[in-house]
């Protein structure tokens with residue numbers, strides 16, 4: 045029944061084949077199809093010469109075969125192509141189709157498909173032969189025609205002979221299509237229909253998509269429009285609220301104004317009733333123009349002097365011959381009577397510059413009001429009042445713009461001026477007015493007894509004299525670029541001292557590695573030793589100063605006094621018996637209270653024995669001296685070093701160490717240091733030196749970095765040179781800008797001549813000898829120490845200062861020195877007073 049039904053539906057009757065047969069047959073067909081198709085694709089006639097067929101005998105054979113399936117593949121391919129021609133390629137295609145259909149699509153194995161396959165290939169071959177398509181392929185591959193053997197005989201000979209070409213082609217196309225339908229089961233017309241339907245479906249779907257997209261777009265646009273409308277609504281509401289608030293404010297303002305009006309009217313009424321009028325407070329004082337640049341005419345009374353010599357005897361250094369010494373008078377200083385080039389300030393010009401400054405600042409949104417204008421000898425200071433809430437740093441930021449607007453070469457901004465509520469803009473004057481030393485020496489501040497060692501330094505922008513006191517400083521560092529006014533400053537300092545002190549009251553040790561700078565002072569009777577010009581002898585001179593300082597301290601301790609002034613004014617036994625003559629001595633009245641800190645440190649030093657080795661026989665002798673034999677007074681000692689850099693190159697560690705020792709403790713011993721350098725580098729003005737010299741004078745330098753080395757702040761780079769200076773007074777963080785005092789070389793020469801004409805120079809022979817030898821007290825002389833030793837010493841000092849311990853074994857260990865060398869280094873350090881003597885197992889003291 046079932047087979048009958050199948051036949052009715054045109055289907056194949058069910059075969060008796062087992063169910064796995066189709067799958068096995070399918071996979072086998074796929075395998076065969078693949079082998080054949082690879083054989084055919086990679087077929088070349090050169091793989092087949094052995095057969096001697098196909099006219100390929102004269103060709104070079106391929107050894108090995110190029111066919112991917114080898115000899116068998118080449119053979120199969122040749123025979124298929126020989127029989128079916130190019131239509132032979134249809135055979136593996138048909139086999140693959142069948143394999144796939146059987147294995148994966150559940151098709152059943154039937155004779156129809158086999159017949160279809162044969163028909164499909166055979167008709168293809170005949171069609172190619174009749175139509176002579178691909179004939180070039182046949183020639184290239186040495187086949188008899190593109191339809192092969194079968195196509196040639198069956199197609200060209202039989203069918204074409206019977207039906208002619210047209211009839212044969214029609215018949216063959218029909219048979220070919222039938223064969224294809226039988227093989228594949230596909231019906232071309234139905235297939236086309238299905239394709240058409242699918243294409244229509246796809247088009248409809250695409251259109252639908254487009255519509256959906258358009259719909260989405262329109263929805264989004266609607267949403268955006270809604271959002272915009274909502275936002276507009278919100279903004280309108282906000283604007284309305286703001287308008288309401290503004291109106292409210294306006295109303296409040298009006299009400300307030302009305303109230304104020306009423307209050308004002310009431311006040312006016314009140315004032316009418318009560319005639320006492322209240323003055324308005326002026327927030328900004330009326331700007332003033334002060335011209336302090338002009339010179340004061342000095343007193344010209346002949347023979348007048350700033351100081352008269354006091355009679356003293358018995359000072360420690362040689363004093364004989366200085367009894368009748370006369371201090372120099374003002375006549376030695378010349379006064380230039382001629383009209384100065386600068387005739388004072390042109391007020392109109394000053395006001396116009398100030399207006400430019402204020403306008404420039406306003407143009408950058410910095411609101412300031414004009415303040416005082418002060419014209420000093422070198423610069424003019426324009427003060428401005430910043431408006432409330434304005435940061436002064438904003439004015440500083442506009443420095444370059446102000447300089448451009450005022451066409452100034454260099455400007456300096458003080459924001460704020462120390463101790464004032466204004467900001468100062470300093471601009472250099474076109475014409476500078478020199479400040480003659482004579483003018484400063486005649487000032488009360490110089491002659492005042494409050495200053496023990498007054499130094500005439502210069503005049504500030506307000507025209508006030510800047511007079512320092514070396515005793516209070518107690519040491520001074522003067523630095524600046526070459527040609528900025530350092531030497532003139534040192535000259536005015538020395539000259540100021542010469543006007544007050546005779547050689548028995550004050551002595552100089554001058555160190556001048558440049559040789560020429562202090563040559564003029566060579567004949568000065570105040571010199572302890574001739575000007576030291578050899579850098580190698582400087583260390584010895586400094587060591588002598590250290591020893592002198594320590595000697596003085598030991599004598600202070602013996603007398604029970606704490607410092608230099610205490611010693612010089614101590615009560616002498618023999619004088620107590622004499623009737624006291626009370627002299628109106630200014631100094632006594634204003635004797636400064638000794639600094640408690642200094643007293644404390646000296647007391648501590650004395651207790652600790654820190655004041656250096658007291659082993660020398662001389663020192664022991666000093667302590668054994670009777671009161672009669674002790675020096676009655678000590679003179680001040682001022683050590684002036686011109687050009688520290690040269691010394692720091694020769695023996696940096698020794699120079700630095702000795703300067704530091706003097707600077708730390710010499711103040712109470714009446715010993716003061718003045719150090720000058722034109723090389724303000726950190727390796728010259730070292731941290732140790734700076735820490736011990738708090739008073740500084742900076743002249744113009746080339747960079748803010750140099751300024752920082754001298755003053756720990758910038759500013760010296762903004763100076764204009766030729767005596768324009770910044771002075772950092774002792775115990776103050778406030779820098780004072782001033783024009784340095786000017787003393788000419790001729791004036792200096794005249795003063796030195798005045799001093800030297802009165803008396804012979806009395807150098808301290810013993811000291812001179814020691815310095816000439818380059819050592820002290822016959823100890824190790826520096827010349828025995830080679831350069832290599834000096835280098836090694838530096839390393840030793842570094843180790844000792846970092847470890848805070850001084851021992852031979854430490855140096856041996858840390859510097860890998862032999863015992864002898866390490867011990868020698870320790871000896872040298874001890875001799876140089878950097879470490880204390882060995883004391884059994886006790887650690888040595890470190891004085892560095």
Ligand SMILES: Nc1ncnc2c1ncn2[C@@H]1O[C@H](COP(=O)(O)OP(=O)(O)OP(=O)(O)O)[C@@H](O)[C@H]1O
Pocket residue numbers: 478479524525526527528529530531532533722766767768783784785786
């Ligand atoms: N206080 C001053 N008033 C007026 N002019 C000065 C003043 N100081 C210096 N000058 C001028 O500057 C010139 C150079 O000064 P000075 O010789 O003191 O410079 P310096 O810094 O010592 O230079 P160097 O280091 O090369 O010796 C002087 O010749 C003088 O014309």
